[in-house]
Amino acid sequence: MGCGAAKPLKNQSKQGSPCSQPKETRHSSVYLMQETEKIEADYIFHALDPIITRRNYIKKAVSKSNNATRIVKIFNCLNLGSEDKYELESVVNHLLRMKHLNLITTLSYYYNDNKLLLVSEFCEGGNLLSRLDHFSSLQQYNMIDVFCQIMAGVLYLHNQGIAHGNIQLESIVFKEKSMENVKLLDFGIPNSVKSKCLQWRPNGGIQEISFKSPEALRTSGLATAKSDIWSCGCLLYFFLTSHMPFQARDVQTLKTAIQRGIVNFEGSEWSHISPEMKQLVSKMLSSNPQARPTAAEVINNPIFVNRGRILTKPNKQLSKNMKDFKQQSQMQNAMLNYIAENMLQEQDKKKLMEEFQKFDLNKDGLLTKDELLKVYTTMYTSEQANQEVDAIFSKIDQNGSGKIDYQEFVLATIDQKKYFNREKLLLLFQQIDRDHSGQLSKLEVKKLLRDMQVPKEKLDQLSKQLDQDGDGQITQEEFLQIMLSIA
Template sequence: MGCQASKKQRKTSRDNRPSLLDGSTDLQNKKLIAVETKPQERKSKQPKSLDKNKVVELFQAEHQQIYRNKKFQQDYFITEEKVLINGFQGTIFVVEHKVTGLKRIAKIARNVLTSNQIAEYIEYLQQLKKIDHPNIIKLFDFYHDEKHIYLVEEYIDGGDLSQRLKTEMHSQEKIHVAFVFQQVLSAINYLHQQDIIHKNVSLNGVLVAQKSNLLIKLIGLDDLFYIFQDFNTNFSYRAPETFAENYQYSKSADIWSAGIILFELMYGIHPFQDSTRQLTIQNIKRNNINQEIDVNSISDEAFKLISDMINPDHNMRPSAKECLKYKFFKTIRKSSMKITSALLRVKEFESKNELRLILLSLMIEYLMSKEERDKIAQTFYKIDLNNDGKISKTELYQQYFESSGDENLARKEVERIFSQLDVNKNQFIEFNEFLIASCNKTALFSEENLTSFFNKLDRDHSKQISANELKVFFYNTQLSQSDWQRVIQLGEKKEETNNKISYQEFISLLTEND
């Protein structure tokens, strides 16, 4: 960086590369800006002794006003205010769930939507709640009233990606960049398979899950204003075709935005950023990349992937799935691993019936700690060799065969596991299914957890769970009332059939075989 690059200066072996340096610009080198709360800022904003009954008094009048949503107030305490993330148009808080004590992030924005738009937005959020990928931030709850929208997501504390990589990288091969960018592409690939276009992929929208690892989380999917526009709100990450009139956002525009992220991570500078918005947009449209960048400073494999992802012709860009097959990622080929404690629990898991899986899924969502979720996510990532966000029989077989050395035993074990876990019978184990099997059930099934979870489901405090009470947690399902009755009956003792589950039936159903 900082060196003039010309066609004559390029190495002969790289003459056939696509031209990234057409045009000129006097763009100065600018370091990436990290959005991260400074330690002293965090300390000053968190009270020394938090009286949860008076938590509203911690904030200004405007903050007290947004805390007035009764349903949100029933479920969460606000404990700390955070700095803005990824240009979010609202206020961000750290919150604590009143029942479980788990820490989460609450993003609260003004409700400026029409009645039709709010209905569309709620439908979209329901779709996001079903997203099941370890590299996409989890949306747990949402609320709305006439004045505000409330989004509650999983808590992450690993900081800004670009800053972490500056301190984590140990060689010029930038293996860590390949490792984290593979996770970014895996998340985008998963979304595109679900026919979801992110629209706002940017470096600030890629965060690290926790300080102790480089597990990546893609954020920004649920932000209020994103689904009602057809362009990336961070204009410097927009593909050239998105500036055309009446453009409709496509998956290839997400690929371009991700390519800009990889460019920044490899070269340390944005390729098109200029002194003004107008000049930056002009550079994007004309493919005027900063002439001061030394293109020889990265490997051929990295250059090839970047060139293809930010190809001005959107029809020529590879899909996320195709990108994951590039040679750039060969440097981080996942090493074989012995069966971990998580995999052992997968092996030992036995499912009694569908109701048990439903209850386990809900327990994990509301009670699993962030640390355990992230640890299991890393195991899942290692097994998912093709990075499509799900585990195939072949991928799981490879792990068990490497451990046992017995081909027949490994195949039988995989078939048994899939018969227990593959709930939707799609021939894959998805992340939530893997969480159900591999979580530490000794900790999950503590007396305190079981009691608090039963009380959460028992909305009318009758000391029994009915089909209607359980159904509340599964908005927009295709099950009829009679279907729900049959689901409830799966957990009842035959001699006590009353279309409800008692606490003892609840305990027996969850803890049998554990």
């Protein structure tokens, strides 16, 4: 599934088109559309609460191997032409590689009988629309924290060359029932593809229209970065005042009000809101898209910067793990990623999340050197802090971005002695060995590597690394020896 780096997002780009490749490049890779096993071999479907969604192409599924709850989105590809399939392949390839604290993670896929099934994480906290009663009782600083998490997800999408295009209450979900950690969903798949294989169309209701920008209403919902900023401006206005900036009893009147673009800042609630916050909301809801700030400018606005505070000092053992981290083989990194997604205990997940947030001072879901320095200078002298941070970044920043994302952080801080050992690998083998034969078949190895999100060009190499004698079968002991010997 080849997909090059995301292009800079253009104002009139297709929604969720992360890759713009020459036709011959796209046609050279059809990996995604090769048949896989059926999802029923690994998951049991359950009824999904109608409060969560009424869309019949979204299902809830529970893993047979580890009881993990997932969400499955089912695409009927029967009516897709080859160009649409290549576009869908490119998009899904990108979604599988996108990792951010504030975006729903796509974990794996299945393809058979002209149906593509995308498996993603399940958030038990529900969406914002279904939790409005509880949300409205939160303190306003909690609401602002939710807003900044949303903006962090939007910033990441825009940096990947993707406009969300459908930011509204239903597309914001809470990871837990405590409503502290927020994620965006429903991004990345172009509307043109969704309409062909999901029986999808905008519902056109007042709740959805309320978040549409004037230009999106004029261009049938074409997604742009600036339209996302407008939608986020509507959210911020709503969080501050408990009502939307534009209101009406019917859709047509609402559309007219939005296209006029006159925002009311005269209500009594605004007398308690700082002029700086009012100015930011006003810019985000400017009728001129070019006058709106970027996602980076919003999240780095002085009114939000340094809103985080270090409640306790970072865990010294995790800090030591970061400093001592060493680059592993691609296979071991892929396996650790798989273990982190599928086997990490909830208490360990929570601990890693809390530690990451201690460093993430501006809450954008990424760690910079400056953020680490601010934390480490509370623990060391200035010179020692600089040495520690330089050492950490030289080892952890695998993609050379100058920032550490959550996936890189987890790889560097996970307790490898606890999770990458004979006992855990044996448990993992038993999960993979679906027919309980005591051996992994070629199909099972292929699925493991696919779920580990190994790049297509590395599949053959890593398959051979696992199946060293080439007999197409890997025994339990061979698997343990191979994995434990990887360095």
